Amino acid sequence: MKHLSIALLFSLSTSASAASPETAAQAMNALGLDLHRQMPKEGNVCLSPYSIESALGMTYLGASGATQEEMARVLHLPKDKAALGESFAALNAALVEAQEKSAKQVAQSKKYGGPSEALKLHVANRLFGQKGYEFRASFLSGVKSHFGAPMELMNFMKDHTGATREINGWVEKQTQKRIRDLIPENGLSSDTRLVLVNALYFKAAWAEEFGVAATGPKPFHVNGAKSTVQVPTMRQQEHLRYLNGAGFQSVTLPYAGHDLHFLLIVPDDISGVSDVEKKLTPETLLACAKAEHREVILHLPKFKITPPTVPLGEVLQKMGMTTAFDKPQGSADFDAMAPKKPDDYLAISEVFHKTFIELDEKGTEAAAATAVAMVATTAMPVERAKPVELKADRPFLFAIQHAQSGACLFLGRVSDPR
Numbered sequence: 193m194k195h196l197s198i199a200l201l202f203s204l205s206t207s208a209s210a211a212s213p214e215t216a217a218q219a220m221n222a223l224g225l226d227l228h229r230q231m232p233k234e235g236n237v238c239l240s241p242y243s244i245e246s247a248l249g250m251t252y253l254g255a256s257g258a259t260q261e262e263m264a265r266v267l268h269l270p271k272d273k274a275a276l277g278e279s280f281a282a283l284n285a286a287l288v289e290a291q292e293k294s295a296k297q298v299a300q301s302k303k304y305g306g307p308s309e310a311l312k313l314h315v316a317n318r319l320f321g322q323k324g325y326e327f328r329a330s331f332l333s334g335v336k337s338h339f340g341a342p343m344e345l346m347n348f349m350k351d352h353t354g355a356t357r358e359i360n361g362w363v364e365k366q367t368q369k370r371i372r373d374l375i376p377e378n379g380l381s382s383d384t385r386l387v388l389v390n391a392l393y394f395k396a397a398w399a400e401e402f403g404v405a406a407t408g409p410k411p412f413h414v415n416g417a418k419s420t421v422q423v424p425t426m427r428q429q430e431h432l433r434y435l436n437g438a439g440f441q442s443v444t445l446p447y448a449g450h451d452l453h454f455l456l457i458v459p460d461d462i463s464g465v466s467d468v469e470k471k472l473t474p475e476t477l478l479a480c481a482k483a484e485h486r487e488v489i490l491h492l493p494k495f496k497i498t499p500p501t502v503p504l505g506e507v508l509q510k511m512g513m514t515t516a517f518d519k520p521q522g523s524a525d526f527d528a529m530a531p532k533k534p535d536d537y538l539a540i541s542e543v544f545h546k547t548f549i550e551l552d553e554k555g556t557e558a559a560a561a562t563a564v565a566m567v568a569t570t571a572m573p574v575e576r577a578k579p580v581e582l583k584a585d586r587p588f589l590f591a592i593q594h595a596q597s598g599a600c601l602f603l604g605r606v607s608d609p610r
Contacts (some may be wrong), residue, residue: 213283215270217599220245221474222268224603230507231605233466234415238497238547238604240558244504246317246390249280250335251516251540254328254529259515266513277338283599284340286451287313290594294396294449309555311449312395316366317341320359320387322348327386331529341388348384356380359387366391370548370557376501385538386529394558394592394601396447402426402492402553412493413586414608416463420585423609424494426553434486434580435479440468441582442480443488447555450595454556455480456492457589458582465587465605477591478598487579493609496550504543516540549602558592558602 224241231237245267252263253273263269270276294311319335321327323345335341346355356375363374370393380387406427411420433444433453439460444453457480459468505517515523517540524539525532532538549558592602 211275211278211282213279213286213594213597213599215275215279216245216249216283217594217597218474219249219268219270219276221477221598221600221603223248223266224600225472225474225477226266226511227504227507228603228605229469230510235607236495236497236499236605238499238549238602239545240392240547240602242599242601243390243392244543244545246280246315246339247388248543249276250317250319250339250341250388250390251526251529253277253334253338254331254526254538255516256527256532257525258523259525260528262513262515266508266511273334277334281338281340283594283597284315286594286596287315290449290451293451294447297449309395309397309448311397311447311452312393313452314366314368314391314393316389316391318362318389318391319343320346320355320389322346322385325385325530327530328528335388346387348380349382352380352382352384355384355387359389363389363391367393367548368395371546374501374546375544379542379544381541384541392558392601395555396449396452397555399446399448399450400428400430401555402428404553407494407553410491410493410583411585412609413462414610416465416587416607418462421610425585426492426494427490428492429487429489429579431485432488432490433481433483434488434582435483437476437480438471439464441580442483443490443582444481444483444593444595445490446595452601453481453593453595454551455591455593456490456582456584457591458584459586459588462586465589465607468589469605472589474598477593477600481593481595481598489579489581491581491583491585492551493584493606494552495606495609497604497606498548499546501544501546504545505540508543547602547604549604556592 220241223245248267255263291311291313298310317339319341321343348355360374364372409422410425412423413420435442440457442457444455446453459465518524526538530538587607589605591600593600
């Protein structure tokens with residue numbers, strides 16, 4: 193029995209509905225944490241829960257039967273596909289609104305010395321399907337209306353190598369050349385019939401930039417070791433959302449526009465990042481995003497993470513998503529995507545994921561796939577509390593979040609800023 197393959201692609205470089213974005217946000221945060229815990233326990237890690245959930249969410253619209261139930265469980269998705277699509281559309285609309293708001297605020301604040309660069313957030317979804325293959329019209333219309341993903345016809349059967357080059361070129365263009373060669377050599381084959389792609393590019397200035405003169409070498413406990421190395425570390429004293437949690441402290445650094453922010457989670461113990469990772473939940477991520485403001489003296493290392501393409505197929509199967517990959521043979525059910533026939537049906541062959549993130553005094557650039565707010569102010573307490581000092585001088589966790597929903601566009605760990 194032969195199955196034809198679907199390859200799912202997520203790239204990081206850095207649409208509308210009356211529905212709420214919370215359903216999509218909670219699902220991507222839960223999946224992001226699940227996947228994060230499956231990554232190597234040491235070293236730097238960067239994933240895009242937004243990108244991964246978007247591409248798998250499009251795939252989910254085509255799943256049926258036991259495969260749909262399995263994907264819903266592993267991906268934390270609702271059984272109501274329409275509700276899911278509407279929630280993703282609402283989140284995408286909120287991100288578009290954040291970008292437009294940022295542009296207006298930057299234009300207004302330039303005269304007062306505010307951030308000079310508006311939020312850049314580009315999200316692109318696309319299907320690359322085999323010419324002449326019998327995809328269901330309802331599936332194609334669903335991914336187009338909810339995810340803004342049009343279909344581009346390819347000929348994998350005749351030239352899968354050329355198709356790989358073309359898709360990689362599209363991803364590179366969407367991510368400002370930050371993501372190259374997403375699909376590795378031999379990642380596709382003549383059996384490939386559909387590739388679902390999400391590309392995300394994000395670039396944002398801090399609402400309050402770090403002073404370059406304040407950056408200097410500071411000690412950092414690489415991989416949680418007792419000994420330290422000197423790394424370029426930024427310093428800032430600002431009113432930030434601060435949470436003293438169970439075994440960690442967190443702050444959020446707003447980007448221009450204040451609709452998106454960088455979440456920093458620093459363990460109390462030098463070698464405590466693994467313990468924090470084990471206990472972290474979507475509710476904790478949301479609590480960090482909604483924490484009260486405190487005056488914080490922050491020490492944060494500059495860093496850049498450029499991991500290679502990560503195949504997620506084996507990890508997703510380990511998490512319980514097996515029939516989607518046709519394990520056991522004949523079990524894959526994507527009948528809502530294309531009619532399942534005894535000798536011709538679809539199954540996922542692999543899930544490719546790649547990210548990029550760089551953080552410095554001016555802001556953050558990220559790819560996989562991303563503001564000014566002189567007017568956004570925080571009420572000052574009547575009695576000025578003593579500032580909290582937070583030093584990110586040990587392995588820490590980070591996320592780029594949509595402030596209102598808590599949705600994590602990016603999620604990762606920095607064990608070595610070098």
